[in-house]
Amino acid sequence: xxxxxxxxxxxxxxxxxxxxxxxxxxxxxxxxxxxxxxxxxxxxxxxxxxxxxxxxxxxxxxxxxxxxxxxxxxxxxxxxxxxxxxxxxxxxxxxxxxxxxxxxx
Numbered sequence: 001x002x003x004x005x006x007x008x009x010x011x012x013x014x015x016x017x018x019x020x021x022x023x024x025x026x027x028x029x030x031x032x033x034x035x036x037x038x039x040x041x042x043x044x045x046x047x048x049x050x051x052x053x054x055x056x057x058x059x060x061x062x063x064x065x066x067x068x069x070x071x072x073x074x075x076x077x078x079x080x081x082x083x084x085x086x087x088x089x090x091x092x093x094x095x096x097x098x099x100x101x102x103x104x105x
Contacts, residue, residue, distance in 0.1 A: 001020075001022065001023075002065065003019065003064070005017055005019065013057055013059075013062075015034070015043065016043055016045060019064070026047040027047065028046075029048055030046040031045050032045060039060040040057060040058050041056070042054060042055070042056050042057075042067070043055045043057070050072070050073070051069060051071050051072070052072060053066060053070075054066070055067065
């Protein structure tokens with residue numbers, strides 16, 4: 001079960017400030033991103049557990065959903081190839097002849 005506490009400024013449920021997920025409370029420390037759908041508003045937030053949550057507010061039904069959860073500490077990102085002992089790939093050479101058919105004038 002998800003419940004969301006919101007800041008309401010010039011409109012109702014303007015942004016989430018805290019939420020409870022499975023009886024565990026979380027404080028929103030940062031709104032990383034937000035975007036608008038036709039009837040929904042999406043909030044990508046970092047909570048006080050340092051995990052990232054994607055919350056969706058459906059204004060038509062006046063309800064919140066958890067769309068996505070990510071634990072950044074568990075992500076393993078490979079370093080660029082040259083840092084692993086491989087030389088970087090050479091740059092791609094573009095021809096100087098005729099213009100590409102995909103270029104619009």
